[in-house]
Amino acid sequence: MTSWRRSAGLALLGLLACLLAVQNLNFARTVPARTAQVAVPSREPPLAGQPGEAPTPALTGPAPPACEPVDPPTPVVAIRVRAPASAVAGQELEYHIHVESRSRAAAHHVIVRNPLPANARFVRANPHPSSREPELLWQLGTLEGCGRRDIMLVLSPTGTGDVQNCARVQFEHGQCLTTRIGTLEPPRVGVAEPPRGQAKLELTKKGPEQRSVNVDAAYQITVSNPGTAPASNVTITDAIPLQTAFVSASDNGQFTGNQVQWALGTLPAGGRKTVQLVLRGHAAGEVVNQATAAADGGLSARAETRTRFEGAAGLTVDIDESDDPIEAGKEMSYIVTVRKQGTQPATEVIVVANAPEQMNIVRGQGPSDNRKEFQKLIFNPLTIQPGESARFQVTVQTLKPGDVRFRVDVSAKELTAGPVHREESTTIYSENGREKN
Secondary structure, eight states: OHHHHHHHHHHHHHHHHHHHHHHHHHHHHHSOOOOOOOOOOOSSOOOTTOTTOOOOOOOOOOOOOOOOOOOOOOOOEEEEEEOOSOOOTTOOEEEEEEEEEOSSSOEEEEEEEEOOOTTEEEEEEESOOSBOSSSEEEEEEEEOTTOEEEEEEEEEESSSSOOOOOOEEEEEOOOOOOOOOOOOOOOOTTOOOOOOOOOOOEEEEEOOSEEETTSEEEEEEEEEOOSSSOEEEEEEEEEOOTTEEEEEESTTOEEETTEEEEEEEEEOTTOEEEEEEEEEEOSSEEEEEEEEEEETTTEEEEEEEEEEEEOSOSEEEEEEESOSSEETTOEEEEEEEEEEOSSSOEEEEEEEEEOOTTEEEEEEESSSOEEEETTEEEEOOEEEOTTOEEEEEEEEEEOSOEEEEEEEEEEOTTOTTOOEEEEEEEEEEOGGGOOOO
């Protein structure tokens, strides 16, 4: 009896469980499902003009990194060659080679190479190449930022075939850094340090590109301080090349050993000082003359110039200038000296002075009369006896700033290869850039 009751009770419980399961299932079918909504913040800014929407808070993150230091500019040197597209047989070919810096950085040891075509011969060039074997080569030295050098090359075809001439340029680039070594001063609490300026040195050097042997060559060396503080204990040192002899130095320059040194003291901010060195070449060839400037604080600068000294044969032509640099609006003079070497006179000698557009020819003086034609001053023909020289003076007025070239062409009946060309470079500055001593 007891087991029967227990079995009936278990069956009743099973029936109640089934009824509950059916009721829950019907309840789930009648109650709509609820979907959970999760708001995901947008990374885009909220659109303006949408009502009822709260602005999304700005996302915060680490601060942007500080600006990294800017490296100095890198030099970029380009070469362009211009030449006639066609020519008749036997006609000389004139090439204009332009080397220019397309960066604010200076390019050092600039070299132009021009292998001579197999079917052409070298006639002349201005400036004259530093060497002609095994190829034409011009050593241009340092090309300042945004600077430019021009080469005129003349070749003569030796056959009837096309002439292909190639010119290439190469240069060096480097960086010099100065690390100051010293002791650190202890900080002064409560005392504001005034802003400190910084001095800077720049050096330029000018001289003749061509000179005759045993004739004085004058070089102008200019040191400047474009910084914002004075430069103290400024000195200029010029190393005398072995192929030259010392003649004189301005501003109490001291010649000791194989160098000349100037002690200039303090150079104020924005100041400039020019000294002059006169050398005399005693052998034919190209001479590289280098100068350096130094001041306290490890400041230094360097400049060089090149002069080709030519042997005494036939006619020699030299140019000297009265002022360089010179202010715009002032007058200056060029002295042209023509010498006759050998034992025979030079006849029908004609001197033609060519002034750049930044200058105006005022007058000329010499052993023969002259006439002006636009930017040229032409002296009438004359004869120069052996061992004698003729001196011509051309006075010009400077018009506007720039680095210009004054050119002289000298022809004679005996110069069958063509005229002798000489150039002299001059710097014209504005009143704001007036030199300070």
